[in-house]
Amino acid sequence: MKILIAEDDVHIRNGLNDMLSREGYSIITAENGKVALAKYQQEQPDFIILDIMMPELDGYSVCKEIRKNDEHTPVVFLSAKGEEIDKVLGLELGADDYINKPFGIHEVRARIKTIARRCLKAKQNSPDQIFQFGDLLVSPAELCAKRGQQVIELSLREIKILMCLWQHRNQVVSRDMLFDCAWGYDYVPNSRTLDQHISKLRKLLELDPVTPMLIKTIHGAGYRYQE
Numbered sequence: 001m002k003i004l005i006a007e008d009d010v011h012i013r014n015g016l017n018d019m020l021s022r023e024g025y026s027i028i029t030a031e032n033g034k035v036a037l038a039k040y041q042q043e044q045p046d047f048i049i050l051d052i053m054m055p056e057l058d059g060y061s062v063c064k065e066i067r068k069n070d071e072h073t074p075v076v077f078l079s080a081k082g083e084e085i086d087k088v089l090g091l092e093l094g095a096d097d098y099i100n101k102p103f104g105i106h107e108v109r110a111r112i113k114t115i116a117r118r119c120l121k122a123k124q125n126s127p128d129q130i131f132q133f134g135d136l137l138v139s140p141a142e143l144c145a146k147r148g149q150q151v152i153e154l155s156l157r158e159i160k161i162l163m164c165l166w167q168h169r170n171q172v173v174s175r176d177m178l179f180d181c182a183w184g185y186d187y188v189p190n191s192r193t194l195d196q197h198i199s200k201l202r203k204l205l206e207l208d209p210v211t212p213m214l215i216k217t218i219h220g221a222g223y224r225y226q227e
Contacts, residue, residue: 001116002026004045006036006062007078008054012101016049019105020112033057037065045073047116052079052090060093067094074115078103131166133225134214136205138162145205152204157182161197165215165225174222198223 003025007013010031017027028043030036034056040048048066052059063075077090080101087098096115099108131138136145136152140159145152154162164181165173175194182197198217202209216224 001047002028002043002045003047003049003112004028004030004036004039004043005049006030006033006054006059007049007051008032009051012051012078015105016108019109023109033059033062036062040066047112048073048075049112050075050077050095052077052081052086060089063090063093063095076111076115078108129163131163133162133166133205136214138166154201154204158197158201158204161201162225165223169225169227172218172221172224178223 003020005013005016005020005027007016007029008031013029013031017029021027028039028045030039031054033054036048036050036054037057039045040062050059050062054062059077059079063077066073066075071094075095076097076099077095078099078101079086079090082100090098097111099111129140133145136147138145138154138159140156140163143154143156143159145154145162160182161178164178168177178194183193198215199209202212202215206212206214214225216226218224
């Protein structure tokens with residue numbers, strides 16, 4: 001998961017960077033609100049931690065800009081502004097949580113994990129979200145993918161597989177995770193079932209199914225969609 005940390009205090013920024021990097025997260029940092037907004041647009045992080053009182057552009061304004069087009073990426077405010085009205089304003093602007101400074105590093109880590117898990121689940125359950133998969137536009141609501149004027153019909157399960165790969169793009173997605181996304185946690189998988197679905201998807205979507213470019217096999221680990 002890629003996390004953007006926007007914080008003008010270099011000690012707090014570096015401390016969060018070190019702690020979350022050790023947890024295995026990919027970290028982007030910004031020293032003010034203007035840089036934070038630019039890096040959000042360039043890097044498309046999966047999670048955002050925002051200080052409120054930052055130079056150039058405050059955290060409230062950054063959150064407001066992000067929420068104009070993005071309702072899903074989790075945003076957490078970190079702030080020394082501890083009044084109730086500050087928290088209410090932050091949450092009404094679309095933040096998912098509000099943590100007061102000074103904070104405990106373990107508390108921040110636990111809250112990030114909880115919010116990320118909840119938001120990912122909500123995202124997976126959002127069937128109407130159109131997303132771009134390579135040169136295809138995938139429309140879950142219409143159960144199809146479109147390449148220019150070409151329309152490719154897909155099943156709901158095939159859509160779920162694509163969505164799971166897209167949500168974890170540029171990462172290796174394990175077979176177990178794909179089973180959980182597309183079949184549910186209670187499904188007892190047959191090892192060939194997933195391979196058959198991936199094979200069918202390649203025949204439908206790849207320009208050359210023999211040399212797939214959209215869905216890569218990572219031997220011994222799973223599959224990957226590389227943007």
